[in-house]
Amino acid sequence: xxxxxxxxxxxxxxxxxxxxxxxxxxxxxxxxxxxxxxxxxxxxxxxxxxxxxxxxxxxxxxxxxxxxxxxxxxxxxxxxxxxxxxxxxxxxxxxxxxxxxxxxxxxxxxxxxxxxxxxxxxxxxxxxxxxxxxxxxxxxxxxxxxxxxxxxxxxxxxxxxxxxxxxxxxxxxxxxxxxxxxxxxxxxxxxxxxxxxxxxxxxxxxxxxxxxxxxxxxxxxxxxxxxxxxxxxxxxxxxxxxxxxxxxxxxxxxxxxxxxxxxxxxxxxxxxxxxxxxxxxxxxxxxxxxxxxxxxxxxxxxxxxxxxxxxxxxxxxxxxxxxxxxxxxxxxxxxxxxxxxxxxxxxxxxxxxxxxxxxxxxxxxxxxxxxxxxxxxxxxxxxxxxxxxxxxxxxxxxxxxxxxxxxxxxxxxxxxxxxxxxxxxxxxxxxxx
Amino acid sequence: xxxxxxxxxxxxxxxxxxxxxxxxxxxxxxxxxxxxxxxxxxxxxxxxxxxxxxxxxxxxxxxxxxxxxxxxxxxxxxxxxxxxxxxxxxxxxxxxxxxxxxxxxxxxxxxxxxxxxxxxxxxxxxxxxxxxxxxxxxxxxxxxxxxxxxxxxxxxxxxxxxxxxxxxxxxxxxxxxxxxxxxxxxxxxxxxxxxxxxxxxxxxxxxxxxxxxxxxxxxxxxxxx
Numbered sequence: 215x216x217x218x219x220x221x222x223x224x225x226x227x228x229x230x231x232x233x234x235x236x237x238x239x240x241x242x243x244x245x246x247x248x249x250x251x252x253x254x255x256x257x258x259x260x261x262x263x264x265x266x267x268x269x270x271x272x273x274x275x276x277x278x279x280x281x282x283x284x285x286x287x288x289x290x291x292x293x294x295x296x297x298x299x300x301x302x303x304x305x306x307x308x309x310x311x312x313x314x315x316x317x318x319x320x321x322x323x324x325x326x327x328x329x330x331x332x333x334x335x336x337x338x339x340x341x342x343x344x345x346x347x348x349x350x351x352x353x354x355x356x357x358x359x360x361x362x363x364x365x366x367x368x369x370x371x372x373x374x375x376x377x378x379x380x381x382x383x384x385x386x387x388x389x390x391x392x393x394x395x396x397x398x399x400x401x402x403x404x405x406x407x408x409x410x411x412x413x414x415x416x417x418x419x420x421x422x423x424x425x426x427x428x429x430x431x432x433x434x435x436x437x438x439x440x441x442x443x444x445x446x447x448x449x450x451x452x453x454x455x456x457x458x459x460x461x462x463x464x465x466x467x468x469x470x471x472x473x474x475x476x477x478x479x480x481x482x483x484x485x486x487x488x489x490x491x492x493x494x495x496x497x498x499x500x501x502x503x504x505x506x507x508x509x510x511x512x513x514x515x516x517x518x519x520x521x522x523x524x525x526x527x528x529x530x531x532x533x534x535x536x537x538x539x540x541x542x543x544x545x546x547x548x549x550x551x552x553x554x555x556x557x558x559x560x561x562x563x564x565x566x567x568x569x570x571x572x573x574x575x576x577x578x579x580x581x582x583x584x585x586x587x588x589x590x591x592x593x594x595x596x597x598x599x600x601x602x603x604x605x606x607x608x609x610x611x612x613x614x615x616x617x618x619x620x621x622x623x624x625x626x627x628x629x630x631x632x633x634x635x636x637x638x639x640x641x642x643x644x645x646x647x
Numbered sequence: 648x649x650x651x652x653x654x655x656x657x658x659x660x661x662x663x664x665x666x667x668x669x670x671x672x673x674x675x676x677x678x679x680x681x682x683x684x685x686x687x688x689x690x691x692x693x694x695x696x697x698x699x700x701x702x703x704x705x706x707x708x709x710x711x712x713x714x715x716x717x718x719x720x721x722x723x724x725x726x727x728x729x730x731x732x733x734x735x736x737x738x739x740x741x742x743x744x745x746x747x748x749x750x751x752x753x754x755x756x757x758x759x760x761x762x763x764x765x766x767x768x769x770x771x772x773x774x775x776x777x778x779x780x781x782x783x784x785x786x787x788x789x790x791x792x793x794x795x796x797x798x799x800x801x802x803x804x805x806x807x808x809x810x811x812x813x814x815x816x817x818x819x820x821x822x823x824x825x826x827x828x829x830x831x832x833x834x835x836x837x838x839x840x841x842x843x844x845x846x847x848x849x850x851x852x853x854x855x856x857x858x859x860x861x862x863x864x865x866x867x868x869x870x871x872x
Contacts, residue, residue, distance in 0.1 A: 638665030
């Protein structure tokens with residue numbers, strides 16, 4: 215390897231939790247994918263991956279156990295591509311994956327990269343995917359240009375790409391000034407349903423023109439994220455709670471990309487969650503759900519508040535007792551705390567925003583996809599990415615029924631008159647094909 | 648293709664609507680599959696793993712040995728030697744052959760296990776008066792393990808920089824026989840203790856001289872707080 219940056223890396227502040235959350239069946243993962251104009255050539259993709267990985271030191275790593283913390287060490291193995299598994303976001307078994315924390319797959323025209331969340335967040339992962347696509351297309355024989363929108367193998371490695379930006383923006387404050395209470399979990403409504411066996415996941419994708427939704431949002435005076443989050447909450451209320459007021463409160467977790475507020479070029483994790491609370495003890499309407507989204511996001515996107523949140527998470531990591539507790543003890547305490555005091559989420563909703571590719575590349579890339587993993591205590595999630603004027607929503611779920619998705623899409627088509635294209639992996643039925 | 652109930656376009660090969668699961672009327676066979684076809688049989692749970700089979704057979708063998716031993720000649724309780732050997736076999740399979748642990752941990756587990764196995768054999772065979780397990784077996788096992796570990800680390804030093812701390816820790820353990828000889832009367836034979844001690848000093852010196860930087864870096868990585 216050409217650089218000395220990755221001999222070893224501390225896990226970034228937000229990544230420290232993810233290895234502890236790995237269970238027998240699942241881990242925190244997300245998927246980014248791109249659909250091309252032609253079927254993917256496995257050998258070309260393999261070569262492209264080999265070249266790309268040498269440019270991304272923070273991805274070319276394997277997870278190691280230290281005495282007090284996990285850490286990343288340079289991975290000298292050669293990464294490989296695999297045909298997509300029928301299980302969406304199947305758990306990465308490190309020993310079968312040569313220690314890599316990501317998996318590159320292909321299926322027909324699609325290239326997929328499944329990331330273990332400890333190495334990167336959605337933005338960092340997207341940079342990796344774009345670079346892989348750029349290299350792949352060039353190797354395939356298409357003369358594509360980066361137009362300074364894509365990191366290429368020839369772009370010099372920037373130290374800022376592997377920095378822990380949480381530490382950069384950490385300000386030491388008194389405990390009393392930190393929003394510790396806001397970051398604690400609280401009881402909330404958990405989506406029920408029959409879980410799939412074998413870590414299987416249902417996936418439904420809805421694809422439509424972004425402009426139409428944007429017009430609706432302008433009319434209502436809200437952002438796309440607020441509208442889609444609100445509609446998801448409303449769909450859960452109308453399907454899972456049968457539209458009747460109940461005592462529970464729904465909680466939607468929305469990741470916030472901190473790079474937009476705190477300038478950073480890091481490819482590692484640099485995001486925090488906004489917890490949107492929506493009380494279901496009333497006759498909820500879509501507008502009420504959107505208002506709850508708006509209220510929570512407006513508060514949580516405020517710079518000073520986010521700065522305090524960054525300081526809180528870093529402060530927790532910097533606590534002397536936390537630092538000197540051996541890793542096995544941290545893991546044991548964490549497992550017990552998670553088992554007895556862990557709070558479920560109603561759902562997670564992530565909007566990655568607009569994926570931009572240089573024009574010469576966009577000609578060959580037809581669609582970009584983004585999928586979130588699901589777990590037993592977080593069985594239904596929604597991920598959104600916009601590319602080439604079209605919005606792609608991926609509903610992933612660990613439960614069999616798809617009432618929420620059906621209500622959501624029907625609202626788009628029937629109430630808003632949007633023409634929606636859908637597809638599914640049909641995990642809930644046999645003989646769909 | 649279009650589902651008239653959900654009012655959506657369906658863009659992949661299917662006979663039913665992804666949302667309402669109603670049959671579609673105008674099926675387009677030319678559309679591509681959106682995702683790999685679900686495999687009909689997925690492996691649910693492996694009932695017969697090597698570890699499970701070994702554990703089961705071991706328990707049966709031990710139970711039979713115990714019964715035969717107590718029903719026949721009880722002067723030597725050889726069934727416990729059988730039990731200890733079976734347990735060692737389990738450790739060999741689970742913690743050495745199948746495990747993902749580093750070489751250092753594997754060698755350490757093997758060393759301790761073999762030593763404990765010898766202690767059981769010594770105790771059961773009523774040969775404790777000579778303390779051969781401590782006098783001879785412990786130093787010899789340590790010498791062999793130190794040589795194996797050092798050679799393995801030396802051969803893989805460019806790839807694997809994670810075992811120098813293990814070599815150091817292991818080398819320090821090599822002073823145990825001489826300490827026991829000087830401080831207690833459990834170890835009574837001097838030459839194996841001295842041999843282990845000398846080898847440990849050589850291992851420590853070679854690690855410090857040849858792997859100084861690697862050792863420092865490994866220490867930083869492993870012990871960062």
